Structures are given as structure tokens and as C-alpha cells.
Amino acid sequence: MSNMVQAIRMALHVAEERHGVTDVFGEDVGAPLGGAFTATQGLKTAWNSPLDERGVVGASIGLALAGCRNVAEIQFCDYAFNTIDLLKQAGMQHWASNGDWNCPMTIMTPVGSGIRGSIYHSHSFDATATHIPGFKIMMPSNPRDAYGMLLSCIVDPNPCFFLVPKALMRVRAEKGQEIPGEPGDDRALSKMIDAPLGDRTSWKPQWPDTPDEFVPFGEARVVREGKDVTVVSYGRTLPLCAKAADDLAGEGVSAEVIDLRCLYPYDWPRVSESVKKTGRVLFVNEDTEITNFGEHLMRRATDDLFYQLLAPPKLLAGAFLPGIGLADALEMASVPQLPQITESIRSLARMEP
Amino acid sequence: MSNLRRVPDAAEEGLSPELLVKIHGLMMKSRVLEERLIQMYKQGDGYFWIGGPGEEAFNVPLGLLIQKGKGPQYDYCHFHYRNSGTLLAMGAEAIDAMRQMRNTATDPYSGGRNFVGHYSKREWNVAPVSSPIEVQYSIAPGTAMAQKRAGGTGITIVTGGDAGTAEGDFATCLVWASRPVNPLPMLIIVTNNKWGISTDYAAQHGEKRISDRGRAFGIESKTIDGNDPEVSYREIEAAMNYVRTERKPFLLEALLSRLNGHSSASGANRVNDEADCLVGFEKRLEERGLLTRQQMDEMRASYTAELLAAHKIVKEEPMPTAESIYEHVFSERDLVREDAAK
Numbered sequence: 001m002s003n004m005v006q007a008i009r010m011a012l013h014v015a016e017e018r019h020g021v022t023d024v025f026g027e028d029v030g031a032p033l034g035g036a037f038t039a040t041q042g043l044k045t046a047w048n049s050p051l052d053e054r055g056v057v058g059a060s061i062g063l064a065l066a067g068c069r070n071v072a073e074i075q076f077c078d079y080a081f082n083t084i085d086l087l088k089q090a091g092m093q094h095w096a097s098n099g100d101w102n103c104p105m106t107i108m109t110p111v112g113s114g115i116r117g118s119i120y121h122s123h124s125f126d127a128t129a130t131h132i133p134g135f136k137i138m139m140p141s142n143p144r145d146a147y148g149m150l151l152s153c154i155v156d157p158n159p160c161f162f163l164v165p166k167a168l169m170r171v172r173a174e175k176g177q178e179i180p181g182e183p184g185d186d187r188a189l190s191k192m193i194d195a196p197l198g199d200r201t202s203w204k205p206q207w208p209d210t211p212d213e214f215v216p217f218g219e220a221r222v223v224r225e226g227k228d229v230t231v232v233s234y235g236r237t238l239p240l241c242a243k244a245a246d247d248l249a250g251e252g253v254s255a256e257v258i259d260l261r262c263l264y265p266y267d268w269p270r271v272s273e274s275v276k277k278t279g280r281v282l283f284v285n286e287d288t289e290i291t292n293f294g295e296h297l298m299r300r301a302t303d304d305l306f307y308q309l310l311a312p313p314k315l316l317a318g319a320f321l322p323g324i325g326l327a328d329a330l331e332m333a334s335v336p337q338l339p340q341i342t343e344s345i346r347s348l349a350r351m352e353p
Numbered sequence: 354m355s356n357l358r359r360v361p362d363a364a365e366e367g368l369s370p371e372l373l374v375k376i377h378g379l380m381m382k383s384r385v386l387e388e389r390l391i392q393m394y395k396q397g398d399g400y401f402w403i404g405g406p407g408e409e410a411f412n413v414p415l416g417l418l419i420q421k422g423k424g425p426q427y428d429y430c431h432f433h434y435r436n437s438g439t440l441l442a443m444g445a446e447a448i449d450a451m452r453q454m455r456n457t458a459t460d461p462y463s464g465g466r467n468f469v470g471h472y473s474k475r476e477w478n479v480a481p482v483s484s485p486i487e488v489q490y491s492i493a494p495g496t497a498m499a500q501k502r503a504g505g506t507g508i509t510i511v512t513g514g515d516a517g518t519a520e521g522d523f524a525t526c527l528v529w530a531s532r533p534v535n536p537l538p539m540l541i542i543v544t545n546n547k548w549g550i551s552t553d554y555a556a557q558h559g560e561k562r563i564s565d566r567g568r569a570f571g572i573e574s575k576t577i578d579g580n581d582p583e584v585s586y587r588e589i590e591a592a593m594n595y596v597r598t599e600r601k602p603f604l605l606e607a608l609l610s611r612l613n614g615h616s617s618a619s620g621a622n623r624v625n626d627e628a629d630c631l632v633g634f635e636k637r638l639e640e641r642g643l644l645t646r647q648q649m650d651e652m653r654a655s656y657t658a659e660l661l662a663a664h665k666i667v668k669e670e671p672m673p674t675a676e677s678i679y680e681h682v683f684s685e686r687d688l689v690r691e692d693a694a695k
Contacts (some may be wrong), residue, residue: 020690022502033678035356051533054491055525062509066425066479067693089488094684098464102684134682157687223618 001178001186007038007143008108009193010179012071013207016045019155023063024092026108027051032200036075037110037169041195042205055077057107060095064105069154074109076117077125077163084128090159091134106153106160111139112236112286113335115168119323122331124287126235129161129295130263136217137263139163141238143173145261150185155214163263165235181210218347220267222274223241226256228349230274232297233284234260237336241284244342253349263293268300275301279310280348286335287330289317311351316344365632368583370643371649376417377581377638378652380409380631383438385656386447389664390454390469391613391621398668399454402621404470405435407612411579414586415542416442418593419510424692425503429478431461431489431494431511434470435544436482439512443477450664457670458677465673475688486513487520490541494529497537499693506597512542516549518563530602531570539602540592541567544579546611553621567604579607580630587625 002010015021024040034041049056053074058071074080080087092102113122129137138153138160140146146164151238153160158353172186173179192206223238224245224310233241245255256274260266275281281301283294294315301313318324318335325331368376389404394402405412416439420428432439437450449461453472456465462472463481473481480492489511497509517523530537543563547554560566567574573595577588587605592603610627614620638644 011441023498050528052525052528054522055494055529058488058491058493058522058525059495059498059529062429062431062492062497063499065492065689066429066496067687067689067691069690085485086488086491089483089485089492091479092483093683096463096467096471096483097475097681098460098462098466099681099684100462100473100475100688101481102686102688104687106692119558136683157684157690330661342419 001184002143002182002189003170003172004140004143004146004164005037005039006151006189006193007147007179008164009041009043010182010207010210011147012040012043014210014212015071015151015154016043016153018212019151020046020069022068023047023070025049025059025070026056029073031181035073037166038165038194040073042203053083054086057083057090060105061086061090061103064103064159065092065101069104071106071108071154074107076087076121077109077111078120078123080109080125086255087132091132094158102157103159104157106150106162108150108162110166110169111163112165112167113324113331114165114236116326116328116331118326122324124285124318125163126263126285126293127165127287127291130281130293135159135161135264135307137161137163138190138217138261139235139263140261141165141168141235141259142177144177144179145215147179147210148213148286150263151212152214152217156217158350163235167236168239178214179210182208184243186248188201205289215261217262218260218267220266220270221259222256222261224255224257226254226278227255228254228278229345230271230278231255231257231282231284231345232260232271233257234263235285236339237286238338239282240338242339243338244345247249247342249302251338251346253346255345255349271297271347275305276308279308281314282314282344282348284316284341286318288320290320292317310353311348314344314348316340319338329337355534368586371457373583373638373643376413376586377634377644379413379442380582380634381649381652382447383409383413383441384631385439385653385660386441386450387613390450391617393451393454393664394617394621397455398664399469401468401604401617402454403434403468403616407546407610407627408435408579409438410582410634411544411607411609412436412438413442414582414589415439417442418586418589420507420592423476423478424695425500426505426507426546427478428507429480429493429500429509431480431493431496431509432472432482433486433489433517434468434482434484435514436472436512437470440472445474447660448667451660451663451667452670455667456672457667458673459670464677475692477624486517487522490517490522491524493526493539494537497530497539498535500538501535501600508538508540508593508596510540510542512544513531513547514555515543515545515547515558515563516552519544519557527566527570527572527604531572536601538596538600540596541602543604543606545606545608548611548615550615562606564604564606565684572602572604576606576608579609580628580633582630582634588634647660
């Protein structure tokens with residue numbers, strides 16, 4: 001059963017074999033390392049770039065303009081902040097040229113906390129990404145979604161962000177959520193597609209035969225059904241929200257948990273339908289809380305659903321801090337964890353007009 | 354330099370009289386167009402002017418030498434906003450620049466969304482021009498990589514000004530163009546007019562020549578007199594031949610003038626202390642008996658009348674509608690892949 005990073009690798013393999021991907025590139029993306037998180041091991045189109053993020057994003061745009069489908073990795077999203085105006089360029093090629101050009105590229109980057117990455121390996125990128133119009137944005141919470149989302153990003157004729165929660169990179173799929181064709185045994189898969197330690201010069205991966213699978217843009221998924229409160233999340237905090245809902249069921253609190261999956265375009269009909277049913281909504285993510293994407297969703301909820309609400313829409317997000325501190329207590333206190341999520345759902349579920 | 358392959362000097366023989374007359378006609382038309390665009394700004398037919406008066410002697414030959422077309426077999430162009438002469442020489446209609454100046458719905462480059470001089474023409478591989486002075490230097494290596502892989506003689510041409518070379522993207526361009534694992538077929542151009550808006554180059558740049566920076570990367574590099582159209586034509590041609598055949602980068606710095614300041618933000622008025630490439634070239638053509646003063650005066654009057662008439666047409670054309678703002682945020686079709694597949 002694959003973990004998220006293996007699912008990404010298999011999707012990239014399918015994309016270069018069947019969907020015309022010509023370049024998977026970035027810092028340490030090619031051999032011998034195959035990516036800081038091993039997501040690009042064994043790929044025939046993977047190559048190492050100079051350690052120059054502006055060059056990576058610029059080359060991605062140029063390749064796209066020349067009709068080359070490509071996946072450009074920024075090793076940590078923390079290092080994408082010096083590329084913002086190039087990302088804006090990517091997002092505007094079609095619009096600024098009044099439809100003359102399009103720009104089919106995927107920016108893949110690990111995001112968020114969870115690996116004790118200290119100040120410059122823990123930033124989130126969802127608030128920033130959703131401030132760059134012209135991009136479609138996918139963010140998986142499980143390996144199978146990662147597989148299907150990345151393939152959707154790659155075949156789309158527009159620039160896409162594929163934001164990978166690094167806390168979930170090594171989390172395995174739940175039973176029944178395997179990618180069709182992958183071996184059920186973890187060790188068997190590892191033997192096939194994980195590069196060995198040491199000398200890799202003669203290593204070749206044995207790719208399992210996995211199918212084309214595309215997660216549609218703008219399609220959220222209800223991962224827990226409930227009637228008292230709606231919880232909307234994505235990425236690292238999504239499994240925590242699901243766990244909180246499971247725990248609270250014993251207390252008689254019925255929480256409906258929605259994995260938003262695609263941040264833009266986002267599935268407002270699905271969210272809205274749920275909030276109309278429950279009358280209560282909590283948005284959870286770990287980016288800094290001021291000018292947070294969840295604040296936009298709260299505004300939509302207030303504007304569109306005000307008279308159906310039984311309680312104010314709530315946001316649980318990261319503390320508004322310059323960074324996430326390294327020490328355990330610092331990281332844990334900076335971004336939402338299970339206890340805060342559980343308490344936020346519990347208290348919201350009890351609120352009455 | 355000793356371990357580098359020597360680039361042959363540009364052909365010593367002169368350009369044909371027909372070509373010189375053609376270059377002159379395009380330089381003059383380009384100048385008259387810029388003058389008309391400035392007039393449009395001053396008359397309220399546009400919010401902002403920026404352009405390339407003073408760069409015609411370089412920009413026109415560049416446009417004439419570009420292999421224009423769609424897809425990796427043709428040249429990709431990543432221009433900056435002073436390339437109007439290049440577009441005209443490639444065959445663009447002057448009236449289209451005026452449409453963009455007035456931001457009409459008929460503006461073929463941006464539909465009224467962008468400033469004048471911000472071209473986009475996928476038909477000729479002209480990537481959208483953007484106001485930042487450097488981003489094109491980071492984007493250009495991508496199209497060059499596609500061309501290197503595709504084979505053929507198509508090259509990537511990127512232009513920018515001297516001030517833009519202070520940005521990190523220029524260093525990005527030099528690094529990515531000259532990676533030992535994959536040197537790229539790129540003609541990297543810097544038009545050095547010695548100004549960055551109101552800041553003079555000499556006060557901010559310690560390097561003697563911008564082209565010296567290319568040498569550190571093993572990139573063939575040269576500084577030329579961009580105010581001389583004959584020198585420009587021959588040097589651009591020689592540099593292009595090198596890039597087309599060797600599939601390696603060339604850095605070409607052209608020293609030239611800026612005749613109307615940075616943009617309308619600084620008044621767009623004519624300066625008198627910089628060499629005018631058109632005046633110098635016309636004197637030479639007259640001396641060689643290729644054109645008379647009277648012929649050139651008549652040509653100028655004819656272009657002036659033609660572009661005044663075009664201005665009147667553009668004044669009557671429709672503006673974009675408010676409802677159109679959401680058009681083309683996302684593309685339904687993969688236009689660039691359709692081009693590349695052809």
C-alpha cells in the first residue's frame with residue numbers, strides 16, 4: 001500500500017509514459033537523490049536544476065509556452081516566496097494575452113508543518129497560492145488523492161499548484177483506498193519503486209501498472225457524514241478533523257467533515273449544502289490566520305447562508321507568527337493540533353442562537 | 354577567451370542597397386509610430402506611453418532576422434517594452450500598436466488589458482511582454498530547452514535593458530543558458546541606453562561592459578554600436594548564426610540611445626543630448642546616393658499621414674466591456690501543445 005510520496009512518484013511515471021510529460025525538474029529532483037522527499041526517484045524525465053527557484057519557475061513557464069508539459073518542484077514552499085512575481089506571470093499568460101497563449105505547467109511543492117522543520121521548512125502556502133489568480137490548486141490529504149490530483153494538474157492546460165502536506169508524505173492509504181494495480185504489500189512496493197541506499201547507478205524501478213485516475217477540479221469529498229456541525233479542511237489537518245469527528249461521536253456530537261481537496265476552483269455547492277443542513281461550520285487549516293483562505297470561505301458562508309446559520313462561522317488556523325519555531329512545544333502551539341480541533345468542533349456544536 | 358571557439362567577425366562586405374533602404378523605411382516608420390503614440394498619449398487617447406524611439410537601428414535589423422513562426426522550429430521572442438521596431442520589422446501592423454495604446458477591444462495583443470508595447474503574438478512565438486524589467490530573462494531558458502530537444506535551427510531571443518541586468522533574473526539567464534549539461538540556443542540581448550528610468554547606469558554599475566558578465570560563464574559575448582543599423586544587422590546575423598548552428602548561447606550588448614525618456618511618466622519629451630540613429634543613417638544614405646533628402650522627407654510625410662488616418666480609425670473603435678473582465682482567466686484548450694504537435 002503506497003504512501004503519499006510513492007503515489008506521487010507513480011503518478012509522475014504515468015504522466016511521463018502516457019501524458020506527454022517531458023520534464024520533471026527542480027533542486028535535487030534528478031538522480032542520484034530523486035527529490036528531497038524521494039518523490040521523483042527513478043523517473044526518466046527527472047533532472048537537477050541549479051539551486052535557483054526563480055530559474056525553476058521561469059523555465060517551467062518557458063517550457064509550457066513551448067508546449068512541453070512539465071512538473072517543476074520547489075523543494076519547500078518556503079523557498080517559493082522569492083518567485084511570487086514569476087508565479088503571477090504564469091497565472092496571467094492566458095488572461096494578459098487575452099486568450100492568445102496558455103501555460104500548462106504544474107508547480108509541486110511540499111507545504112506546512114509536521115516534520116519539525118523550523119522556521120524555513122514549515123511555512124504553509126495555501127493563503128499565498130489562493131492570492132494568485134489564474135492557477136488551479138490541489139492539495140491532497142491521502143495517497144490516492146495525491147495520485148489523481150497530480151495527474152489532473154498535469155493534463156490541465158493551465159498552471160496548477162500541487163501542494164503536498166509534508167506531514168502526510170509517509171502516511172499510507174487507508175484500507176480500500178489503494179491505487180488500483182499497486183501491490184498490497186508495503187515491502188513489495190518499496191522493493192519495486194524505492195531507490196536503494198548507497199550506489200544507485202544501475203538501479204531501475206519496476207513500475208506497477210496503475211491506471212489513469214483524475215480527481216476533478218472543484219470536487220470536495222464528504223469524509224464523515226454528520227448533522228450538527230460542518231468541518232471543512234484540507235491537507236495535514238484533514239485527518240485530524242476526521243479523527244476528532246470520530247472521537248466526538250461518542251459524546252453524541254455529529255460532525256460532518258469535508259475534504260475540500262481543490263482550493264481553486266473550490267466546491268462551494270458541496271460546502272454550502274452541508275452547512276444548510278448543519279447550520280454550523282468550522283474551517284480548519286494551518287496557514288497564518290490573518291488574510292487566510294478560510295477567512296474567504298467564512299465570508300462566503302456569512303454572505304450566502306446567514307439566515308440558515310445557527311452559530312457564527314468559525315476558523316481555526318495557524319497563529320499569526322513570522323514562522324514556526326523548532327522546539328516541540330513551539331511547533332505544536334503554532335498550528336492546529338487534535339485537541340484544539342476537537343474542542344473547536346465540540347464548542348461550536350453546542351452553540352445555539 | 355583562448356579556450357573558446359572564436360566567433361567569426363560579422364561579414365565585412367556591406368549590406369545590399371535594397372536592404373539598407375528597407376531598413377531605413379522600417380526605422381522611419383517605427384519612429385513615426387512612436388511619435389504618433391506619444392501624440393495619442395498627449396491627446397488623451399491612452400493612459401500611458403512607453404516605447405523605443407532611439408532603438409530603431411538595432412530593433413529593426415533584429416526583427417528582419419528573426420525566423421518568425423509558431424512552435425519550437427521557429428524563434429521564440431521574449432521581448433521587453435521597447436521593441437516596437439522589431440515587431441514592425443517582423444510584419445506587424447502599426448495600427449495594432451495604436452489599438453493597444455488606446456486600449457481598445459480590437460487591440461490584438463491584450464484586448465485593452467495592457468500598456469502599449471506589451472505585445473503578445475503566439476502566431477509568431479512572441480511571448481506576452483510584461484512590465485517587470487527582468488522576468489523574461491528567467492522565462493526564456495524554458496523555450497530554449499524545448500528547442501534544443503526538438504532539433505532544427507529555432508532559437509530563443511530575449512531582450513532587456515541595462516537596468517534590468519541588475520535583477521537576479523539576468524544572472525539566472527546566464528546560469529541556465531550555460532549549464533555544462535545542457536547549453537541552450539539563446540541570443541541574450543541587452544539594449545544599453547545607459548538609463549534606468551531616471552537613474553544613470555554609470556552610477557550603479559561597476560562592470561565596464563555588461564557583456565563581460567557573459568565571459569565568466571563561457572558565453573560568447575560582444576558589445577556593439579546599436580545606433581548603427583549596418584553594424585547591428587551584421588552583428589545580430591553573426592550572433593544568430595552562431596546560436597543556430599552551435600546551439601549555444603550568445604550575449605549581445607547593444608549601446609544605443611533613449612530619445613524620449615523612460616515613458617510618459619517622465620513627460621515623453623524629446624531629448625537633445627543623445628545621438629539619433631535615424632539622423633546618422635539618413636546622412637549616410639544620402640552621401641551614398643541611395644536616397645535623397647526629398648525622398649526621405651516625402652516618406653516621413655507619407656507615414657505621418659498614414660498613421661494619422663489610422664489614429665482616426667482607432668478613435669472610433671470600441672472599448673472592452675466591463676463584462677469581459679472574467680474572460681480568459683482559464684483556458685479550455687491547450688493551444689501551445691496543439692502548436693508544438695504540428
